[in-house]
Amino acid sequence: MPEIRLPDGSVRSFSAPLTGAELARDIGAGLAKAAVGVRVDGQLRDLSTVLDHDVEVSIVTKDSAEGLDILRHSTAHLLAQAVKELFPAVQVTIGPVIENGFFYDFAAPKPFTPEDLAAITAKMHELVQADLPVQRELVSRDAAIQRFHAMGEEYKVQIIKDIPAAEDLSLYRQGDFVDLCRGPHVPRTGVLGAFALRSVAGAYWRGDSRNPMLQRIYGTAWATQKELDAFLQQQAEAERRDHRKIGTELELFSIQEDAGGGLVFWHPQGARIRKVIEDFWRAAHVDSGYELLFTPHIAHEDLWYTSGHKDFYAESMFQPMEDEGQPYQLKPMNCPFHILIYKSKLRSYRELPIRWAELGTVYRHEMSGALHGLMRVRGFTQDDAHIFCRPDQIESEIAGVLQLTQKILGTFGFDRYEINLSTRPEGSVGSDEIWETATAALEAALRRAGLAYQVDAGGGAFYGPKIDLKIEDAIGRKWQCSTIQLDFNLPERFGMEYVAEDSSRQVPIMIHRAIFGSVERFFGVLIEHYEGKFPLWLAPTQVVVAPISEQHSAYAEHVAKQLQGFGLRAETDLRSEKIGYKIRAHTLRRVPFMAVVGEREKGEGTISLRDRDGKDLGSIPVEILGKALQRLNSRRQQGLELA
Numbered sequence: 001m002p003e004i005r006l007p008d009g010s011v012r013s014f015s016a017p018l019t020g021a022e023l024a025r026d027i028g029a030g031l032a033k034a035a036v037g038v039r040v041d042g043q044l045r046d047l048s049t050v051l052d053h054d055v056e057v058s059i060v061t062k063d064s065a066e067g068l069d070i071l072r073h074s075t076a077h078l079l080a081q082a083v084k085e086l087f088p089a090v091q092v093t094i095g096p097v098i099e100n101g102f103f104y105d106f107a108a109p110k111p112f113t114p115e116d117l118a119a120i121t122a123k124m125h126e127l128v129q130a131d132l133p134v135q136r137e138l139v140s141r142d143a144a145i146q147r148f149h150a151m152g153e154e155y156k157v158q159i160i161k162d163i164p165a166a167e168d169l170s171l172y173r174q175g176d177f178v179d180l181c182r183g184p185h186v187p188r189t190g191v192l193g194a195f196a197l198r199s200v201a202g203a204y205w206r207g208d209s210r211n212p213m214l215q216r217i218y219g220t221a222w223a224t225q226k227e228l229d230a231f232l233q234q235q236a237e238a239e240r241r242d243h244r245k246i247g248t249e250l251e252l253f254s255i256q257e258d259a260g261g262g263l264v265f266w267h268p269q270g271a272r273i274r275k276v277i278e279d280f281w282r283a284a285h286v287d288s289g290y291e292l293l294f295t296p297h298i299a300h301e302d303l304w305y306t307s308g309h310k311d312f313y314a315e316s317m318f319q320p321m322e323d324e325g326q327p328y329q330l331k332p333m334n335c336p337f338h339i340l341i342y343k344s345k346l347r348s349y350r351e352l353p354i355r356w357a358e359l360g361t362v363y364r365h366e367m368s369g370a371l372h373g374l375m376r377v378r379g380f381t382q383d384d385a386h387i388f389c390r391p392d393q394i395e396s397e398i399a400g401v402l403q404l405t406q407k408i409l410g411t412f413g414f415d416r417y418e419i420n421l422s423t424r425p426e427g428s429v430g431s432d433e434i435w436e437t438a439t440a441a442l443e444a445a446l447r448r449a450g451l452a453y454q455v456d457a458g459g460g461a462f463y464g465p466k467i468d469l470k471i472e473d474a475i476g477r478k479w480q481c482s483t484i485q486l487d488f489n490l491p492e493r494f495g496m497e498y499v500a501e502d503s504s505r506q507v508p509i510m511i512h513r514a515i516f517g518s519v520e521r522f523f524g525v526l527i528e529h530y531e532g533k534f535p536l537w538l539a540p541t542q543v544v545v546a547p548i549s550e551q552h553s554a555y556a557e558h559v560a561k562q563l564q565g566f567g568l569r570a571e572t573d574l575r576s577e578k579i580g581y582k583i584r585a586h587t588l589r590r591v592p593f594m595a596v597v598g599e600r601e602k603g604e605g606t607i608s609l610r611d612r613d614g615k616d617l618g619s620i621p622v623e624i625l626g627k628a629l630q631r632l633n634s635r636r637q638q639g640l641e642l643a
Contacts, residue, residue: 005056017052020045021187024059034061036070036191037184044070046136046184062191062223069097074134074186075124075195075221076102081177082123083217086116092179093155093205093214100231101220105203107155108215112200117217121197131190132174136183144169144180155205156180194228195221198235207367237475243527244373250532250589252540253523255373262371262378264520272540272569274523278359280636281383281408281516288404290355290385295337297361301327306493307336316364334360334384335487335512339494342388342508347498352508353389353397359519360384374524381519387511388496391437394509398445398467398484405482405515406449409471412526413535413638416472419451422459429463430488438486438509439465463489473529481522485512533590533612536629537636543570543629544591545607546582548598550574555602559595559622566626568633587612592640593629611640 004012004023012026020038024031024047037060038045044066051057060067076095083090083106095104106112112120139147141163148156160180163169172181174189186192197219205211222228247253252270255261266274282292301320304310309317309332320327331337338356347354361381370376389397409415421442424435442465446453453467460466464486470478487510490496500506516522526534536542543563547556556572563570573582579596586594595607600619607625609617620628628642 002051003054004051005054007058014051017050019047020049020051020057020059021047023051023057027059031059031061034063034067035059036062036067036074036186039066044184047187048136068221068223070184070186071192071223072097072102072221073181073183074189075192075219076104077134077172077174077177077179077181077185078124078127078189078192078195079104079120079197079217079219080106080179081127081174082120084177086119086123091153091155094159095179101198101218103216103218105205105214105216107205107212111202112215112217117197117200120217124195124197125193127175127189128193129190130175131188133188134172134174134185136185137171137173138168139171140168141165144171147171147178148180151178192221194223194225195219196228196232203369204367207369209368234475234477238477238528241475241528241531242373243375243524246527246532247373247524250540252527253374255371255377260378261368262366262376264374264377264379269540270523273534273538274519276538277519277523280411281359282357284404284408285357285385288355288400290357293338293341293356293358293360295334295341295358295360296331297363298328298330299337301329303336303340304329304332307333307490308493309333309336316366318363318365330363331360332362332364334358334362334382335386335490335510336494338384338386339490339496339510342496343494347388347508349390349498349500349506352498353387353393355385355387355397357383357385374520374527377518377520380521383514383516383519383522385513387513388491388498388508389511390498390506391434391509394438394486394511395441395444395448397511398442399448401484401511401513402445402449402451402467405469405484408515409482411636413529414471414473417451418470418472418478419446419453420456420459420468421446421453422456422461422466422468424465425458425460425462427462428460429492434488434509435465438488442467442484442486461485461487463487471525473525474531479525481517481525482515483513483517486510487512534592535636535638536592536640537633539590539592540569541571541589541591542568542633543593543595544573544582544586545570545595545597546573546579546586548579548596550576552597552599552602556597559597559607562622563595563626563629566630568626568629583610587614595625613640617642 002014002017024035035047037047038049039058039060040049041055062071080092080095089109091107093105093107095102141160144160145157169180170182172179172183172185197217199218201216202213203216205214220231222231250269251267253267254265256265313332317332318330320329359381361379363379366376366378387397423439466483466485468480469482470480472478491507491510496508497505498508545556545560547553553574560570560572583594590612592612594610597607601607606619606621609620
């Protein structure tokens with residue numbers, strides 16, 4: 001007679017074994033309708049799982065994060081079934097869950113067309129209406145190889161051959177379609193329905209360009225049609241804000257394939273914004289007690305063996321280069337360089353904490369198929385900082401980092417966060433005492449800052465706990481940017497020390513910390529957040545002075561110089577075009593303000609001002625305008641309202 005302990009602590013006793021689905025029905029009809037899986041003694045399982053002994057069980061509903069993953073994975077199988085029914089010659093490969101959806105890779109004789117996607121979607125809905133049962137079966141590895149070989153699914157055979165011979169495998173069947181998967185999945189296809197296929201892209205088998213090119217179909221799935229519609233609307237808005245499109249239109253940056261791809265070329269307009277961002281970042285750090293560093297772009301390969309990167313990170317590093325028979329490596333991280341500076345002399349406890357910050361460019365070997373505008377590149381600048389401190393200083397230092405993070409991100413208009421505290425995983429380094437001290441310090445700092453957070457139990461790195469902070473942009477998307485990571489490993493590997501108050505030698509705590517994460521990626525987020533309409537303090541050109549006719553050009557240049565005297569990025573448009581054309585052109589450039597000058601303005605020493613949204617702000621004396629924009633600029637204000 002199994003006793004089932006539920007998440008609320010209550011216990012239900014049953015006279016005979018029952019399934020997860022039957023347990024959900026016993027608890028309530030509403031729960032049963034929403035259920036898509038169960039967690040049994042911490043393990044995620046299908047609703048068909050038989051509960052025949054005393055266990056702890058929670059019902060997984062489709063509106064939870066785990067439930068959404070089950071829905072999306074099941075919808076990926078639904079996609080594969082539809083493709084196989086419509087295109088029998090196609091082979092299936094893998095179909096994982098990704099953020100906000102799923103994809104499935106297919107070995108297809110020819111690329112899928114938009115018309116194919118429409119037909120596949122219709123077939124998927126047809127299979128949902130059929131409400132096919134989804135059934136799990138355990139088979140041996142050899143039996144699975146034979147079955148998929150007989151089906152002509154040679155990619156599945158390759159996957160199975162990489163699995164240890166003694167391991168049983170789970171297969172899932174729905175109708176005539178069978179797929180290899182560890183699950184869990186929804187009990188019937190009728191549970192699905194709120195999904196959409198979004199795009200097709202090429203993808204190399206196993207991500208290796210030496211392998212065959214596959215066809216990857218991307219899709220999304222949600223618990224309800226309302227959520228699906230909201231997501232699709234958000235995605236349509238995201239496409240309109242695409243930083244690659246806006247970056248090209250505003251001549252901010254480019255990715256030059258002739259240079260190899262994944263490398264960012266900053267054009268003058270974009271470089272102006274980057275300079276403003278970096279100047280602000282440096283000033284904020286100096287004000288918060290940091291000192292700035294500059295370190296090389298390469299180092300001897302031995303350094304990366306000492307740090308452990310060659311053992312654990314080699315696939316993401318470029319191949320070494322040789323000089324006079326010695327191997328040198330492009331740096332993927334800045335951390336070892338800061339450690340070497342620390343070790344350049346013996347440190348005292350009185351010197352700690354040491355706070356060092358660097359805008360350091362690093363290089364990582366990303367597969368060409370993974371590159372994406374500014375969001376995924378091969379060379380990027382980390383806004384890196386490292387703090388070396390004593391254990392008793394951890395809480396105050398983390399509190400300072402959180403305060404600085406809120407200040408910097410808030411200045412860019414980001415004040416909504418999702419925060420995760422990741423704690424000790426299995427196989428970690430460091431003593432119980434230091435882990436407990438460090439984790440408690442992180443929690444205390446978060447509470448002191450008044451920040452809500454979730455605990456990701458066991459989600460920390462093997463070398464220390466961490467805080468991850470995601471910002472929410474103007475259309476509700478979350479972006480992982482800021483990370484605060486404690487490190488008990490590198491100080492030991494590099495033999496770092498300080499002389500303690502009792503004259504003993506102690507190992508410092510190392511705190512890795514980034515606020516933007518990557519200047520390039522953060523810039524891409526900013527473009528999409530603002531839709532290219534940067535606030536005045538960030539706009540590459542803040543004011544354009546446009547004369548109505550040629551005879552007013554000299555006055556326009558005089559006005560621009562006056563505004564430049566107030567520290568503004570002002571320029572003139574002296575082209576022999578009509579003023580309406582000029583206004584439209586600079587509106588498309590998203591220039592915050594347009595100052596029109598003609599005979600009346602010249603005589604009065606004024607300008608006729610309008611903003612990029614087309615609002616007429618009237619006639620304003622040049623000096624008053626300069627002071628007003630100067631105030632707006634210095635306050636780093638988000639809007640364009642003149643005080």
